[in-house]
Amino acid sequence: MAAIAIQLTRTVFPLPGRDIQLDVVDDVESLITDLSDADLVPCWAEIWPAARSLARYVWEYLHLEGQSVMELGSGLGLPGAVCGVKGADVTFSDYNQDAVDLSVHNAKINGVEATGHLGDWRNFDLKRRFDWIIGSDVFYDPKLNPYVLEIYRHNLQAGGQLLLSHQRRQHTYDFVAAVKGDLELEEIRLDLVERDEESVYGQFVVSIHHLRPANI
Numbered sequence: 001m002a003a004i005a006i007q008l009t010r011t012v013f014p015l016p017g018r019d020i021q022l023d024v025v026d027d028v029e030s031l032i033t034d035l036s037d038a039d040l041v042p043c044w045a046e047i048w049p050a051a052r053s054l055a056r057y058v059w060e061y062l063h064l065e066g067q068s069v070m071e072l073g074s075g076l077g078l079p080g081a082v083c084g085v086k087g088a089d090v091t092f093s094d095y096n097q098d099a100v101d102l103s104v105h106n107a108k109i110n111g112v113e114a115t116g117h118l119g120d121w122r123n124f125d126l127k128r129r130f131d132w133i134i135g136s137d138v139f140y141d142p143k144l145n146p147y148v149l150e151i152y153r154h155n156l157q158a159g160g161q162l163l164l165s166h167q168r169r170q171h172t173y174d175f176v177a178a179v180k181g182d183l184e185l186e187e188i189r190l191d192l193v194e195r196d197e198e199s200v201y202g203q204f205v206v207s208i209h210h211l212r213p214a215n216i
């Protein structure tokens with residue numbers, strides 16, 4: 001892993017019975033170079049409400065001992081780190097090298113040795129299949145969703161499961177419905193309220209979609 005040159009602050013994300021250590025970016029605005037190019041907006045450097053809710057869902061409901069998990073668009077890697085703490089073999093993927101490195105780093109400070117994969121969904125060349133593919137707040141641009149569906153087709157193990165979370169975007173609900181049909185999966189959906197004192201809204205509702213084969 002390359003040395004991380006960005007200024008970081010250690011924070012704690014508390015879960016019932018376990019604190020997750022997280023190094024976060026001190027000054028996200030200093031990473032902005034060109035807001036007119038969506039690929040250059042440093043959205044990877046924030047922990048979004050959807051990531052916090054997904055981390056809570058993983059902690060509360062999943063048994064992952066010995067399972068392989070890929071986190072797509074991992075950003076700072078909170079949900080994947082929690083998967084690792086629960087015993088999963090985790091691969092973090094993003095198209096931003098700092099995001100990949102920081103995700104692996106955040107897993108490591110929680111005692112988890114994870115793998116990083118630098119990859120753009122539009123040209124995703126990872127050959128490996130996973131028991132789980134997870135992603136928080138990665139479906140904000142509907143133009144990218146068909147590429148993610150291709151990744152699900154090529155990188156999800158037969159019998160594998162998907163976890164997605166988002167801040168209630170209609171096109172994401174439509175995408176989830178298409179994925180369910182395409183991969184013949186069943187859905188558990190949960191809406192969690194994520195408090196955010198730094199936001200003027202004070203809280204967000206996050207939808208979590210857990211898609212899995214019918215026979216599990």
Ligand SMILES: C[S@@+](CC[C@H](N)C(=O)[O-])C[C@H]1O[C@@H](n2cnc3c(N)ncnc32)[C@H](O)[C@@H]1O
Nearest residue numbers: 043044047048051073074075095120121136137
């Ligand atoms: C809104 S951020 C969410 C970050 C993190 N999952 C969270 O919820 O805190 C979207 C993430 O997807 C990544 N991403 C966006 N477009 C991508 C693409 N075409 N290929 C790979 N990663 C992409 C970004 O770099 C960023 O980490």
